[in-house]
Amino acid sequence: MAVDSNETTRLVPSTKRTNTDYQTTGPQVIAHDTTDTTEMSHDLSITKKLNGVNVYTILVGLWVGVFLSSLDSSIVATIYPRIGTEFHRSNDIIWVATSYLLSYAALQPLYGRLSDSFGRQTTYQFAVTVFFIGSLLCGAATSLEFLVFARTVAGIGGGGLNTISSVITSDLVSLRDRASFQGYANLFFGAGAVIGAPLGGLLSDTIGWRFCFYLNIPILLGPLYASFFKISNYNLQDEDNRSFMDKVRELDGAGAFFVVCTVFFVMLATSLGGNSREWSDPFVIGLLAASLLSGIVFVFVEKYYATFPIMPIEIISQQTPLASAFTNFFCLGCAMTNTFVLPLYFQVLLNYSASQSGLFFLPRVVGGSVGSLYAGYHIRHRGEYRKLLIASSVGMLLAVMLISTWNTATNVWWTMPVTMLDGFSGGVIITASLISMISCVKRQEMATMTSISYLFRTTGGVIGVSLSQAIFQGVVKDLLVQQLAGVPDAAEIIEIARKSMMDVRTLVPADYLETVLASYDVAIHYAFLFSVALAALSLVSTLFIRQHDLH
Template sequence: MSSRSRTPSERSPLLTSAAALQSYDAPESDSPPIPQSPDEFTPRDKTSKADLAWVLAGLWSAVFLGALDGTIVATLLAPIGSYFHESNRSSYIGTSYLLSVCCFTPLYGRLSDILGRKGAMLLALSLFGFGTLLCGLAPSMDALIAARAIAGMGGGGVMTVSSVAVTDLIPLRQRGLYQGMTNILFGLGAGLGGPLGGWLNDSFGWRSAFLLQMPILLFSFILVTAKVNIKLPAEIESQPIRAKLQRIDGFGSLTLVLTVGSLLLGLSLKSTEELPWSHPVIWGLLASSAVWCALFVMVESRWAMYPVMPLRLVKQRTPLAVSLSNFFGSVAAFSMLYNVPLYFSAVRMNSSTGAGLHLLPHSVAISTGSVFAGWVMRRTGRLYTLTLVSCAMTVVAASMVAAWDDDTAAWHLWLDIVPQGLGMASVITTTLIAMIASVVKEDLAVATGITYLFRTTGQVLGVSLSGALLQAVLTSKLRERITGPDAFKIIESIRHSTNVIPELSPELQRAAVHSYADALRVVFICQAVCNFLCLLCCLPIQENPLPGSHEEQEAHYRKRQNSQSSCASDETLA
């Protein structure tokens, strides 16, 4: 290592000791030594443990509410559709929110560097709260769909800014454990949302499910306002608001939103409206997505002074590997989440309650896997081997699920999905830490936003593409097995609702069950392929040191900054 890599840059904090820097001058290799640091977390100088608890309460209550809201709304789609007499459009309530989340998630990484963590979080909470309030007061289905899109503009920022703020406060070696706690709260909110939404609808009407979220939002808003005081670099803090706003990459943000929005809208319409690929709306949206993507790349690489997604980050080895692994892993995870209950409803003909109960071990595994991954990283300071083992678990789980048939033992049906939950929760946690450890401090927020962009895009595509594949194979199999004058009507009724299967004659029932089993097996095989691609994408991830204290973390970021500056200087000289 050159001597200049040890020299602090002009932006280095003056209070960090040289001893701390030298003690953490680890060699850059794929297997760095474990940092010798205390395991106990020491809060930042001006953040007491009590203040830290209040900050986390404000951030995590927003994360909890975001998860709660998602499953509450999923439960209320049927009652809302019936209320407005537009059940055929009720799916757009969920689609508009997810599209908005995917489009606006990456913007908050840059916004948190411009407006500050507090400013970006308050913006996200304001949009989410305003949209949720409008949902509770919506006079029509169109107004409700628009309100959910507004709520999604804020919902996309809650997880991103919360993650960035926690990273500012917690050293990397402890960060995974705190991410596990975040995932537990997220899982708790998602688990409670369904029954709570149903109870509120039955007791007070569906509007109450939106309006009663406002007290939690207000609680989170007040805590973030009072307690989140994370300082930005001095050169940004001293700028007036107008100068800060000029740092926003407006054209880059617009082209990114249009790229992601056109792609996801085209695929969602293909799935929900069952339109052919040759339909002008479908290919038009996909073509426009490609055009906007090309413009986005040009803007980010040539014109933007402060790009919303610096392409130099995506070109780097670890950020690219993390982004792709999160994408493929999320595609597989959400396809599994939506299609396993369908298997028990359509193939095993269980009740909706029974089908949902089969996801309970998976939900427990998600919380357990995330916390376990955080604990391992805290104890060892390493994540590479843990990441690969976790990915391998998801491949095994998807393969076992794809092998389900009439002779599969009952215990397999309950437990085969567990390695998927354990493995994917661990992968999501370790890859986030790998991303944070691989970039310089100035890119931390943007890199986190990129991670969540690939993750949320994979989630939406996992649901949309698996649904389109399922329907394509199911329709083909049903047409092979069901013929006659009423075949078309019977096939359509089977495709649109599994509730009709028990009411069919034994012969038609057998044809429907076998067709669903064949279609779901194809989907499960594709899930295994996506998990395997996730494993391949994790192979290039570099093992970076995980600092155990803020002093070591500052030294780590300065060392990486100096290393990149050195490489840039060498390239210029060459």
């Protein structure tokens, strides 16, 4: 390929506005123009830019942002028991994880449309700035409520780091080269997701959990440099006379709102049910009913109201897209359940430190990265994804079934190959299910399918984390109430067991410590069984996916 003569200059404004399907939320994004002829011309001009130094500088800067966005979703996995103990709120600490994922899921589908209306540079700068502020606030948090708020702010920015990176990469990369660049972006995203847990444990045990969030600050220099010096609002037309409110009205704000309501009400119900309220409490039942109602309204809004819906019903209702979406939902629910229950097993039950617990995550890190890369290689060279999805779903189900048998007598070295299989299978499923979604639709619908894939993926993770933690807390409470009946200090012991899990060995009287640890053992087992159910549902979903020719 020839080198662009102006390769060291930043991207310049284009006279033609690219019609990007703006709901994109992940590494693979397909930009398309209004006609095949203009698309070919666009691809040829972009191909020349791929040898330009600034193009690679831009992409690396953007992918660093993708890495951070993904890292922040998982870095709390090994440190949340310690944070919960410090604030004496272990029974509520899961909100630290789910608040980030919820705001992330709600805003990421809107960022593409924002970048089309207000410019790539402006929107990306907003996302980086909000993520920067959220990270600072997380590190400075003095209460659980403040930390949850800060994580929500960080999630708003994190969704933009992922989405705008996808959109800009799509602008720069030709159709011919897009598969290769998707693999690079997936590697950054996957690395952030799987490195978060071991890195969080190491930082927590050495310099403190707050530095898990302060760590983002220096790394953000890469995305900040790209956003201020290497990217312009090149996609905006000079003759665009739309007002600010006209641009805002193009957003599917109502759709995003009802997605948030649907997931939030489930999260709140699972946080309260079996915890501070009984599952039969009218308020908890009302929350579940409100979630169902919000979901119904969301479908109505997407089908009849939204001009640019974040989830077009006529597309997602097709068999393969719907089956692929649910494969994503259940797979990520399973993966995130394991991500947040495994630290309980290693730290609370086996009494390993956060950093030691993080080391046991390393095989999962390697497995996830290799799985993602293998899926890309397999699909690119064989053009086949259905059998690969089914085989990897069987592998994930086998792995979580083995994990569900673990107890205090399990050889810790045996956990490593099992978690590696779990990570490898999940890495394959995440990559291959995205390809299965976009392979069966027209080119102009590909980015919309990518958006739907990531929307199901993120909401599945939120629901998985919320329900698994509700199961854990509920089982611990019920078992201790039964087994400590008649004990004078029963209420205090139960309070310590549920709110200060990392300190039970020093705070719980020796006569009752084994009882508390036994309740943890049973509760973790039930949480892992929930993960098995999600893996089984993911496998069932893959059976309905059809093989399509890759175009």
